[in-house]
Amino acid sequence: MKKALAIVGFSTLLVACGTSSKTGSNDLAVSNPIETSIDLTKVVNDKAPVVINPGRFTSETVTYRLPRVVQGTYSVSDFGKYVDDFKAIDYNGNELKATKADTNTWTIANATTLDYITYNVNDTFDQEVTGGIGGDVPFSPAGTNIEADNYVLNLHGFIGYFDSLKNSQYKLDVTAPADFVRTSALQHTSDKTSEDGKTVTTSYFAPRYFDITDNPMMYGKLDVEEFQVGDIKIVLSVYSPNGIHSAKTMRAAMEKMMQAQKTYLGDINSTPRYDIYVYLSKGDETAPKGFGALEHHTSTVVVMPESMPASALDESMVDVVSHEFFHIVTPLSVHSEDVHYFDYNQPTFSKHLWMYEGVTEYFATLFQVDQGLVSEDDFYAKINDKIKTASGMNDAMSFTIMSENILEEPYASQYYNVYQKGALIGMCIDILMREESNGNRGILSLMKELSTKYGKNKPFDDDSIIEEITAMTYPSIGEFLQTHVVGDVPIDYNTFFEKVGLQFGESRVKTNYIQNAGALIVGANQTDGSIYFSNAVKNNSFWNEQGVQPNDIIKSVDGVEVNLLNANTVFQKVFMWQPGTDIDVVLTRDGKDVEIKTTLTQSYTTGTTLMANPEATEAQKTLREAWLKG
Secondary structure (H helix, E strand, O other): OEEOOOOOOHHHHHOOOOOOOOOOOOOOEEOOOEEEEEEHHHOEOOEEEEEEEOOEEOOOEEEEEOOOOOOOOOOOOOHHHHEEEEEEEEOOOOEEOEEEEEOOEEEEEOHHHEEEEEEEEEOOOOHHHHOOOOOOOOOHHHOOEEOOOEEEEOHHHOOOEEHHHOOOOEEEEEEEEOOOEEEEOOEEEEEEEOOOOOEEEEEEEEOOHHHHHOOOEEEEOOEEEEEEEOOEEEEEEEEOOOOOOOHHHHHHHHHHHHHHHHHHHHHHOOOOEEEEEEEEEOOOOOOOOOOEEEEEOOEEEEEEEOOOOHHHHHHHHHHHHHHHHHHHOOOOOOOEHHHHOOOOOOOOOOOOHHHHHHHHHHHHHHHHHHOOOOOHHHHHHHHHHHHHHHHOOOOOOOHHHHHHOOOOOOOHHHHHHHOOHHHHHHHHHHHHHHHHOOOOOOHHHHHHHHHHHOOOOOOEOOOOHHHHHHHHOOHHHHHHHHHHHHOOOOOOHHHHHHHOOEEEEEEEEEEOOOEEOOEEOEEEOOOOOOEEEOHHHHHOHHHHHOOOOOOOEEEEEOOEEOOOOOHHHHHHHHHOOOOOOEEEEEEEEOOEEEEEEEEOOOEEEEEEEEEEOOOOOHHHHHHHHHHHHO
16 A cells, blocks of 8 residues: 655644365355345445345354455455445345444344345445544545446445355456446456346456455446556556546556566566556545555555646656555565455554565665666655655654554554655665675565565464574674664664765755645644745745745635635645646735746755765775666
C-alpha cells in the first residue's frame, strides 16, 4: 500500500494455499464451489445485492464474516459496517435466525437447513463524505464504489467467508449492463447474455477465499489499454469521470516505467499478467479522498485526483504504481507467517514493515535513478525529503515494535514513517552491503536470495529472519538491524553518505506553491476561519516576486472562496500546480482585495540539500556508482 500526495501536517493545521476439500470440520458444507453473485443491474440507493450459496452444512451453527482488516493495509476497515438487510434463507424459503455477533460477524442457527444468505452492500466511497458509518472508512484504494457508470469491486467489500471454508473454491457471477467494460485478472469461465440482450452475467472462478480478496475488478465506462513488458501482459484500466485523462494518454509513462522495473528486477518476477486499475476522483465533496494505491499479487488499485495535470499525474503514477509492483518481491514473495496465514478478523502483524513497505518504497525510488528515469540530483532530493519527513516523526521508536503493534497507538499514527524511515533503512543496508562486497552485492540481491529460499508459498519465521539475513550477509548488517530497527537508536545518515561521497549543503532548491521544501507557508485563523500566508512566504520565490506579504488572507483561488471547510480540497490543487499554469488568486490585505492573475513560474526556496561532495575520493565515487547503478 502507498498513500500519495500526503502533505504532512496539512490536515491538522487547517482542520481542527489450501485444499478445496470440504470434509473434516464440524460445521462443514458439502457442495461444489461456494456460489456467489453480485447483481449490478439491481442496485438501489447505491446498494448492490449479494447472494452466497455455500452448499449444505452438517453443523447446527455456522459463522459468516466480512473482513475487519485486509492484506496490504495496516488499519481497521470493518467491511461488515457496509452490509444491510442480512438474511439467511432455508431450503423452504423461510428466514433463519441470524445474529450479528459483532461489526463483521453473523452467526446462523439451524445451519443444516441453510440454503443461501443474501444482503445488500453500501459502497465506501460515498461514506468518505460523512466520515463513514460508525467511524473511519477504508483507505480509498481498498474501498468500493457503486455509481451508475463505475463500479470499483474490491471483492473483500462484497464477499465474505465462512470460518471453516476459507480454503474452499468460489464461483462468482457478476451481472451488469451489456455495454459495461469489465476487467479482472480473476479466472474468467463464461459469459451469459440475457434474452433481451441488455445484461451480461460473467462467471469467475477462485481457488480459495484469498483469491477473492486478491483479485479486484472494475466495471463500467472504462478506458482500457493492454501492452507487453517482456513476458508480462499489462492491462491498464482507467475511469476518468470527466474524460480528462485516458488509458491511452497514461500508457506511455506506465509502459516506460514498467519496462524499467522489469529490467531492474531481472528474473525475479514471473507473473504472466499485471492489472492496473485507476479511479480518477473528480474532486468534489462526494468523491474519494484517499489518494494512493493498494497492492495485490498481480494487480494494484489506484485512486488519484482527476484534476492533476497530465505531467503531474504521470509522475505520481510512476511513484505509486512502481511501489505497488515492487511488492511482488516483498511481502508477496518474501513474507512471514503473519502474512501467509492472514486472519481477516483478528490479524497479527509482522515485525518487519521496514522490509514490506520500507524496502519496497526504497526500490521504487532507487530504480528510477538506476534506470535513468530521473537524475542523480533528483534522487538525492527524494532521499533528502524522506529524511526531513522522518525527522518530524518519532525517530526513537523501535521499528519492529511499531510494526507488530501497528493498529494501536502510539504506533498507528507513526505508520506513514514506513515510507520514509523505512525506505532509509533499506538505503543504509544497501550501502553497507555494497561497501562490504566491493560493490557486488546490494539489498536487491539479498531480496532475490530470500525469494529463492522462501517464495510465495513458504513463509519465514518472524523472530529469526534478522538472524538469517545476518548469516546471509555480513555482521555489520546484523548490527545495524539490531541497533536501528529492533533498537530505538536514531540513524546518523551522514555516516552512510560519507561512504558514497555525499554531503549536506545549503542551496536554492525547487519547491511548490504551498510549501517551502516541505514546510507549509500558510496558517489558519480558527476564530474567523480564514487562511493566511505565514512569514515563510518571504522565502518562496514565486509569491515573493508577486509582492505577497505575511498575514495576507487568501480570499479565493481560481474563483473558489477559501475557508476552513474547503481548505484541504483547494490547497491540494495548489499543491499540484505546475509552471505554465494560469492562476487567479485574490488576497485580502488591510481590508482591501489584492488580485494576482498571472502564469506560474517555477518557485524556489533556500534549503538543506543532499549533494555530491566535490572532494570525494575515487573509492567513494566507485562505491556511489555501484550503489546507484549496480
